[in-house]
Amino acid sequence: xxxxxxxxxxxxxxxVTLNRPEAMNALSLALRHALHDAMxxxxxxxxVRAVVLTGAGTRAFTAGLDLKELGSVAxxxxxxxxxxxxxxxxxxxxSCRKPVIGAINGxxxxxxxxxxxxxxxxxxxxxxxxxxxxxxxxxxxxxxxSQKLSRLIGISRAKELSFSGNFLDAATAERWGLVNxxxxxxxxxxxxxxxxxxxxSADADFIAGYKKLIDDGFALPFGEALALEHRISSxxxxxxxxxxxxxxxxxxxARGRAQ
Numbered sequence: 001x002x003x004x005x006x007x008x009x010x011x012x013x014x015x016v017t018l019n020r021p022e023a024m025n026a027l028s029l030a031l032r033h034a035l036h037d038a039m040x041x042x043x044x045x046x047x048v049r050a051v052v053l054t055g056a057g058t059r060a061f062t063a064g065l066d067l068k069e070l071g072s073v074a075x076x077x078x079x080x081x082x083x084x085x086x087x088x089x090x091x092x093x094x095s096c097r098k099p100v101i102g103a104i105n106g107x108x109x110x111x112x113x114x115x116x117x118x119x120x121x122x123x124x125x126x127x128x129x130x131x132x133x134x135x136x137x138x139x140x141x142x143x144x145x146s147q148k149l150s151r152l153i154g155i156s157r158a159k160e161l162s163f164s165g166n167f168l169d170a171a172t173a174e175r176w177g178l179v180n181x182x183x184x185x186x187x188x189x190x191x192x193x194x195x196x197x198x199x200x201s202a203d204a205d206f207i208a209g210y211k212k213l214i215d216d217g218f219a220l221p222f223g224e225a226l227a228l229e230h231r232i233s234s235x236x237x238x239x240x241x242x243x244x245x246x247x248x249x250x251x252x253x254a255r256g257r258a259q
Contacts, residue, residue: 002019003019004035007038011200012047012196012200013050013052013196013197014045015054015189016039016051017056018031018035019056021057021060023066026064032088035089036085050100050199050200052100052196053093053102053103054104061102061106061107062108063112064109064110064113080139089143090114090117090143099196100118101121101122101192101195101196102119103188104116104122104125104130104179105128108130110141113130113145117144118143123181124174124182125182125183125184128169128173129168130173132145132149133165152178157176213228213232217229
């Protein structure tokens with residue numbers, strides 16, 4: 001039997017692949033547990049500085065919860081409201097302190113859409129599509145979609161997607177600000193890994209702290225978020241010496257000239 005989640009680590013970047021292409025990478029209980037284990041592994045590995053999350057094949061990033069499994073297992077629907085990271089893939093991804101780039105290689109449907117939204121950055125192939133079919137299935141979202149989507153693309157657009165269950169193509173997703181960029185399917189992983197490598201070249205502890213600051217602030221009212229930044233920034237910057245700034249200045253300038 002094939003591994004349900006593949007992990008490949010090279011040059012500071014971990015590529016985590018949901019590996020059930022025959023089932024559109026649907027999030028079975030076993031796959032959710034395997035993803036949790038994979039995210040814990042890459043989070044604990046000091047050689048990993050950034051993560052790329054994608055799906056096997058070209059049809060699907062992930063089609064969301066495995067509805068066949070849910071319909072055949074007593075209490076299976078509880079997975080939609082699971083709060084433990086071992087059973088909730090969104091929690092598993094968000095628990096990773098390292099930046100996670102979602103490389104959306106196909107459809108991201110319902111729970112799969114929620115998994116995509118758990119990533120820090122999204123790059124989509126030109127055949128990627130997004131859909132929220134909660135209203136069609138009759139299951140309320142429990143992994144954050146009802147609150148995250150409207151904050152990303154606006155409440156009216158979020159309602160359009162969630163109430164209709166219609167698919168959103170990659171080009172429109174980019175125009176609406178849901179994904180950072182769209183690339184040809186054959187260039188998806190190279191593009192995601194290149195960005196991950198750029199991130200991996202920065203100080204890992206600083207990036208982890210910066211990610212936490214952005215995420216914590218995003219969950220607060222704007223004024224409180226600014227106060228949080230001031231508090232964290234003041235404490236961190238008090239420890240930065242002029243010598244440290246000077247030591248990094250030349251490297252920053254050289255990188256800027258090379259870009």
